Amino acid sequence: MLTSTRNYDSYRSGKYAWALGRLIVPVARLTEFSAALTEVGSDEQLIPWLLGALSTGDPQQDARLISGLNKRAAVVDVLECKAANLAEVHKLLSAAPPQATLYVEFPLENCRHILPVLKEGNARAKIRTGGVTADAIPSVEQVAEFLAACAEEKVPFKATAGLHHPLRSVQKLTCEPGSASALMHGFINIFVAAIIAYYGATEEEVLAVLNEHDPTAFCWSRHALAWRDQELSAEQIREARENFAIGFGSCSFTEPIADLLDLGWLK
Numbered sequence: 547m548l549t550s551t552r553n554y555d556s557y558r559s560g561k562y563a564w565a566l567g568r569l570i571v572p573v574a575r576l577t578e579f580s581a582a583l584t585e586v587g588s589d590e591q592l593i594p595w596l597l598g599a600l601s602t603g604d605p606q607q608d609a610r611l612i613s614g615l616n617k618r619a620a621v622v623d624v625l626e627c628k629a630a631n632l633a634e635v636h637k638l639l640s641a642a643p644p645q646a647t648l649y650v651e652f653p654l655e656n657c658r659h660i661l662p663v664l665k666e667g668n669a670r671a672k673i674r675t676g677g678v679t680a681d682a683i684p685s686v687e688q689v690a691e692f693l694a695a696c697a698e699e700k701v702p703f704k705a706t707a708g709l710h711h712p713l714r715s716v717q718k719l720t721c722e723p724g725s726a727s728a729l730m731h732g733f734i735n736i737f738v739a740a741i742i743a744y745y746g747a748t749e750e751e752v753l754a755v756l757n758e759h760d761p762t763a764f765c766w767s768r769h770a771l772a773w774r775d776q777e778l779s780a781e782q783i784r785e786a787r788e789n790f791a792i793g794f795g796s797c798s799f800t801e802p803i804a805d806l807l808d809l810g811w812l813k
Contacts, residue, residue, distance in 0.1 A: 550582075554566075565799075565803065570597070570598045570626075576622075580614070594621050595621070601626060609643060626672060627651070630652070632656070651672040655688075662699055670702045674706055686753055686756040689736070693740050694748075707795065709733040709736065712734040713759060715732065733794055736756070737787075741783060741787075745778075755773060
């Protein structure tokens with residue numbers, strides 16, 4: 547926790563701080579986080595940190611632990627939960643803290659049933675796009691259906707896990723020596739696919755973007771992004787990112803940045 551807090555503190559003042567989202571902390575470890583924050587000295591900052599907190603699964607315990615935070619140092623404004631079925635989604639919505647945005651992770655095969663309920667409850671969706679084993683990575687078809695369904699319902703989403711690299715490619719599953727490798731999703735694939743879905747692309751077109759391996763298929767400028775024969779203006783991208791494709795959680799901030807620099811897509 548101390549290492550993560552120190553790293554995040556340095557990223558907040560670094561060159562690419564504009565790309566940095568909230569620090570993700572399990573609710574069960576908020577007390578530990580508070581101690582680490584005091585040690586790095588960031589509790590003296592004028593602007594409190596914004597946190598995304600991973601629920602314990604117990605709304606009362608979540609509320610108790612979140613209330614113990616020093617609000618001048620850090621604020622939980624996003625709560626991330628898991629639901630196995632529609633009944634659990636309803637329970638989460640009824641117990642959601644009013645001051646926090648709720649993200650719900652659920653089995654992808656249930657997305658068509660669950661997304662309308664999230665929309666009605668003003669909650670957001672969360673998709674797990676990877677893991678430490680190959681079977682934890684959803685298929686491109688599953689991801690395409692999720693993105694298309696979220697776009698149809700206009701339910702904002704975030705992604706988590708596995709998106710360390712910009713483009714779909716074979717990568718090691720962990721940082722451990724001798725780690726197995728697998729074909730992983732890329733965060734550029736996910737977000738370009740999401741944005742074209744937001745503007746009415748078919749599920750087949752979304753699937754094609756998710757399957758893209760070739761960096762030369764993307765052309766970037768200050769004013770637009772082109773993927774093959776499709777073009778998105780900077781304003782379109784900005785609107786979709788603010789209202790739909792919100793962000794992704796990664797255990798590394800530096801690795802995605804380094805890959806973008808290597809591709810020449812970031813200066």
